[in-house]
Amino acid sequence: MIFRTPSYYSRFRCIAGDCRDSCCIGWEIDIDDDTAAYYASVEGEFGRRLHDNISGGCFVLGRDERCPFLNQQNLCDIYTELGEEHLCQICSDHPRFYEWFGDVKEGGLGLSCEAAAALILSEDMTLTEEEIQEDDFGECDGGLYSLLLSAREVIFSHLDSDSLLTALCTALDFAEALQQALDSCEYTLPEWTETSAPAAADSAGVIWFYTSLEQISPDWAPALRASGELPAGELTADDTAMLKRIAVYFIYRYFMKGAHDGEILSRVKLAAVSVYIIARLRRRGSDMLLTAKNYSKEAEYCEENVEALCDAFYDLDIFTTARIKGLLHEELDPGGIS
């Protein structure tokens, strides 16, 4: 099987006690069956501690929703006592994610972890491939997979060569045309060309929608509302480079899921609107890495929120392709120069 990953993938290291927003706080952690069986077999005092702190297949979260095995130094007692190999699947995988397409497996790092975000934002993504031994081939329509792989390459190459605004606006039209083709069972790549004009954005409606989603941190909704208090300003070259990498991250992670369900337009909209929201939160001078990490944690790492967003991209007038283009123009080109 081919295993495809961004080049930075293998350099990820958890920063554990130095992490400012540990993934061991605030999340329900499901324990897979094999690990649960192993934990049930552990004897002695630590075995009793495991028994007392697991219920319904999850760790029983303590005060401030801390994992009961996260100690005062923010280090994991299971890791220390039993070894890394006895972490449950979710703890050993996070923040890595995987997707299977026949005999190809794609992997990456999730933006919700600050150590992963530092890698994602610090370099332009290149993909590497290696052969791995894995038998669990997922099913996949080979023709659709190849078409979407080519389409993703087109989007990546324009995110690399064009301005962020032009690349995202054209990617939206490209995805709209490709979605129409797929819906008509035509497996052909449309031309890469901007075919529609931006429409007036409803930024207040978009922010309202985001604040109506499930919230993880109590600071998130106030930060979203406050993001409009300052006007959009010119982005620095560094900011633009990081926003491009964020767009590449969302396209890499979500676009190919269309090979499973034929749905690609909402995934390109997710990339475009995510760039808009993160850029907007930057107006108040917040750190891009933490802003992107917080956005990912709130909007991306809650399955219900991703589903609600993808539904809204179809159902709500504030998220038409033309109006998303309007949002991007408002935020990325406030002077209207591009």
Ligand code: SF4
């Ligand atoms: S969020 Fe990332 S860096 Fe922080 S504890 Fe979790 S894996 Fe480690």
